[in-house]
Amino acid sequence: MAAGFVISAPASGVGKTTLTLALARAWRNRGLNVQCFKSGPDYIDPAFHAAATGRASVNVDSWAMDRVAISHLVCRGADADVVLAEGSMGLFDGVAARGVSGTGATADIAEMLGWPVLLVIDPSGQAQTAAAIAAGLRDYRPGVRLAGVVLNRVASPRHEDLVRRALNDSGIAVFGALPRHAEISLPKRHLGLVQAEEQGEIGKLIDEAARFVAEHVDLDAVLRSAASWSPQPAAKGLNVTPPGQRIALARDAAFSFVYPHMLEAWRAAGAEISTFSPLSDEAPDASADVCWLPGGYPELHAGKIAANARFRSGLRAFAETRPVHGECGGYMVLGTALTDADGVRHEMTGLLGLETSFAKRRMHLGYRLAALAAPMPGHRSGARLRGHEFHYSTILAQPDTPLAVVHDPTGAVIAETGSQRGHATGTFFHLIAEDR
Template sequence: MPRSLIISAPASGVGKTTLTLALARAFRDRGLVVQSFKSGPDYIDPAFHAAATGRVSVNIDSWAMTRESVDALAARGANADLVLAEGSMGLFDGVAAPGVSGTGATADIADMMGWPVLLVIDPSGQAQTTAAVAKGLRDFREGVRVAGVVLNRVASPRHEDLVRRAFVDAGIAVFGALPRHAAIELPKRHLGLVQAEEQKNVDQLIGEAARFVAGHVDLDAILQSASDWSAKPAAQSSNLTPPGQRVALARDAAFSFIYPHMLEDWRARGAEILTFSPLADEGPDARADVCWLPGGYPELHAGQLAANTRFQRTLASFAETRPVHGECGGYMVLGTALTDAEGTRHAMTGLLGLETSFAVRRMHLGYRLAELASSIPGYQAGSRLRGHEFHYSTILAQPDTALAVVRDATGAIIAETGSRRGNVTGTFFHLIAEDR
């Protein structure tokens, strides 16, 4: 039976991912089989988890997924020695209106699965107040149990001593304190960490983080604080419908934002996935019956994508007879043009009329519930889909037929409707689950 913990914090940017990776690798180095998960809609962190553990990490999401789907995805941890889940944002941060099984907060998953919370707290600019914050998190919601705390970025031994004394008074275990250490900081960009596959030294970084954390944290105490967890039998997965029998999937540094559970569901239901690289000027495989362009960072590669005429020509030919769908960055590439952060306008494939710009940054972030006005690959008109949107582009034009009525987590209709033109469709949101 595996032990289990979920790593959370009072806020974003405190060091959850670094600690998760370091602990996962440190326990793996001890010979334990470690299974990681990511609470919430993040398509970057799971790849780092996989690099640290050697096992695929998947997202579990209380707003978008049923309890049964969460249980089915979590069941892959049944043969592990330790389950280490990573939360998102602050422990109790979710949306105002509950979704399928919760608000999307890390606390929902902790409560639902019975996983104790290991808090990461940055005491910068504080001392004893840090313990008050942790005590508030511990007592805020019945059903959420705090196992203890790791302090991150302590300023000095004196600072650490002050903070530790306050935690003794609060009755909360401190498993360790980490001084600042630039060598284990992971590179970032505007949507989060630079992707694991883009970092040649990612294994070295994780190894260094593991050694550093093992030298400052009581690993035995952390393992003891984890709870025994019995996974429920996997009656079903999230059961996302594959878009076709043979799916041509764009896959490279510009097109990498696709949830692992989605690909697993497609394959489990008999789909064959044929990857191609637009950055290498490749087009969709002629054997495919549908083409899917996921999100990613097309804005960082817009010049190259615009220059890759073979990719554009082959995709256009494919779209004459078969469906093509794009999510977020993929949707932008299906459009007429993309203006990068420096203000340079790049012609895209022109299969849709969408035009976007990163010259003026505007953040679009949040859960999305879409009711399709017309079909997309795998789903008919009237289907309700749950997803998540996160990008910094501005819509300059979206002239094609609206693809869906899209609402945010409060139920308010938003302008990012997606588009349809002939066999080509696109959405700004990334699909997570079917609405049931």
């Protein structure tokens, strides 16, 4: 039996990830096996989870995945002592229209799995009002149970006492209170946290967070509040077809946004994955039958990508006979040019006519449902793909044949259709699942 619970908050930026990593490492230091999950379409946090626990973490998403897929993914926690699902945004935040099994809200996962919610509250600028917020979240949806609260960034002992008293009066358990501690803040950039593999000191940072949280949070009380959970094996796995038998996958600081469950599903279906680094001027494996360029931060490395002739010529040669697909940043690199935030235009690979610019930032964010108008690697024409789009680029040109008709969760058609030319395809959304 594992102790399972969800870590959530009233809003983003409250400290969910830091607390998740700290609790995971603190319990691991006690000799417990800890398994983490990420609720929602975040491709950065699972790598931090893995750094804290030593076990791979995956995303579970109620808008894009059905209950069978979610059950299949969480079964990896069957041999764990503690299972933590880190939420995204606020506890009940999702989209307006229901997806496959929910709206994408963290609360969907908590209710589906029967796990109580450990709520992180930042009471900065308030005192008793924090109790009103916690009580409102506790009572908002009957199927979601609140285990208790950890306070983060309390200003002083007097401040903590005021908030604690109000929460206790509301019948809400307080497991601990964390004073402000700048040393355990995780570095951020425009798409979220700086990736775990880019932080050489990530292990020390997590250790410090674990030490700090263990001093201020009753870890035993938190464990007692968790649900005893024994997963039932799912009858089926994910509905995922590998894009090829042997996949050349771009993988480095510019190309790293790929959902771990996708790679695992490809391997489980018998595919082999060989990685290469465009930033190191490497070309895709010539023995591969498909090349996949994930998203990432190509805008931060555009000059180097443009200068790496071996990568660019190797990719072009590969695309003469075999399919190449790019997601978001990978799609931009398949295009004609990318203009960086300083307004400098960099020539990309030219496999597609797409041209993008970061000189005038415009956020594109949200779930996407795409009906393919043409096949792409692993998916037939007409397939319905669910994914998520998040970038700050502006489309200057998208002249090729549209790859798909793409809708947002409300059903509105959006302009980011993706492109298809020859053996090259690209999408702005990151694929999560195909409808069964």
